[in-house]
Amino acid sequence: MIKVLIIEDEAEILSFLTLELSYEGYEVDTASDGRAGLEKIEKGHYDIVLLDIMLPWLNGIEVCRRARKFTNVPVIMLTARDQVIDKVTGLDTGADDYLTKPFAIEELLARMRSALRRNMIPGAEASLLTFRNLSLNQAACEVKVGNVTIDLTKKEYLLLEYLLQNKNHVLTREQILNAIWGYDYFGDTNVVDVYVRFLRAKLDDSFNEKYITTVRGTGYLMKE
Ligand code: CA
Numbered sequence: 272m273i274k275v276l277i278i279e280d281e282a283e284i285l286s287f288l289t290l291e292l293s294y295e296g297y298e299v300d301t302a303s304d305g306r307a308g309l310e311k312i313e314k315g316h317y318d319i320v321l322l323d324i325m326l327p328w329l330n331g332i333e334v335c336r337r338a339r340k341f342t343n344v345p346v347i348m349l350t351a352r353d354q355v356i357d358k359v360t361g362l363d364t365g366a367d368d369y370l371t372k373p374f375a376i377e378e379l380l381a382r383m384r385s386a387l388r389r390n391m392i393p394g395a396e397a398s399l400l401t402f403r404n405l406s407l408n409q410a411a412c413e414v415k416v417g418n419v420t421i422d423l424t425k426k427e428y429l430l431l432e433y434l435l436q437n438k439n440h441v442l443t444r445e446q447i448l449n450a451i452w453g454y455d456y457f458g459d460t461n462v463v464d465v466y467v468r469f470l471r472a473k474l475d476d477s478f479n480e481k482y483i484t485t486v487r488g489t490g491y492l493m494k495e
Contacts, residue, residue: 272298273387276315278308278334279323279349284372288321291376305329312338319345319387321379322366339365340441345386347379400435402493405474405482407435416478423473426451430466431474434483434493443490467491 275297279285282303289299300315302308305326312320312334320338324331335346348369367386370379400407404417407428414421414431423431429451434442444460452462467483474482484494 272296273318274298274300274316275319275321275383276300276302276308276311276317277321278302278305278311278326278331279321280304280326281323284323284349288379295380303327305331305334309334309337312342312344317344318390319347319383321347321349321383323349325351335366341443341446343390343437343440345390347382347386349374400432400438402435402438402482402495403480407432416474416480421473424469426466427470427473430463431470434491438493439495441486441490441492447490463490 273296275292277285277288277292277299279288279301280303285301285303289301292299300311300317302311306328308320308322308326309329311317322331322334326334329337331348335348338344338346345367346365348366350369350371367389368382370382398409400409405415407414409432412428414423414428430447433447433450444463447463448460451466452458467485471483474480482493484492486492
């Protein structure tokens with residue numbers, strides 16, 4: 272089931288969207304202010320987020336900007352008709368799409384499907400992840416630096432793939448642990464540091480490059 276989070280403070284719109292989207296088969300969760308919404312994005316695992324801009328506590332643009340530091344979940348911004356300027360800032364902030372209120376539910380459903388499609392089904396471009404002279408071919412499960420093929424273990428490969436998929440986003444050790452080892456992994460996050468060391472030995476050290484950046488006290492990222 273596709274999980275959607277709706278962050279909207281207007282009760283009428285919120286209940287309308289909840290009803291419609293549940294009817295369409297989505298699993299719906301809601302938040303009615305920006306702060307609660309951001310917290311839910313952080314803790315829950317949603318496939319898509321619908322985000323109103325004018326919200327109490329924290330506006331939608333700020334919610335999106337902060338959320339982008341830890342997730343690539345598709346975000347569709349819902350803007351009032353006269354907030355043209357927000358289209359620009361909204362997309363700059365990392366929203367995938369925007370929709371002006373009032374909108375037809377069919378329009379929203381179409382935009383949601385397209386945002387989900389872009390995010391879930393790897394297209395031709397998505398199957399080749401690149402970073403500087405490093406490339407990871409998802410179809411072939413092959414990693415190369417320039418023309419040199421790199422031999423990685425399964426976990427090293429998954430870790431590199433996850434870092435590349437979230438290029439320029441800081442990933443916490445917990446996020447990495449959950450993505451690669453799963454929630455049922457019994458151990459501490461040190462395993463993440465160990466595998467980052469393995470990857471660095473094969474990539475950074477061998478090619479005298481700094482591919483993986485450590486964010487002290489937080490985690491790792493590959494920064495372009
Ligand atoms: Ca509002």
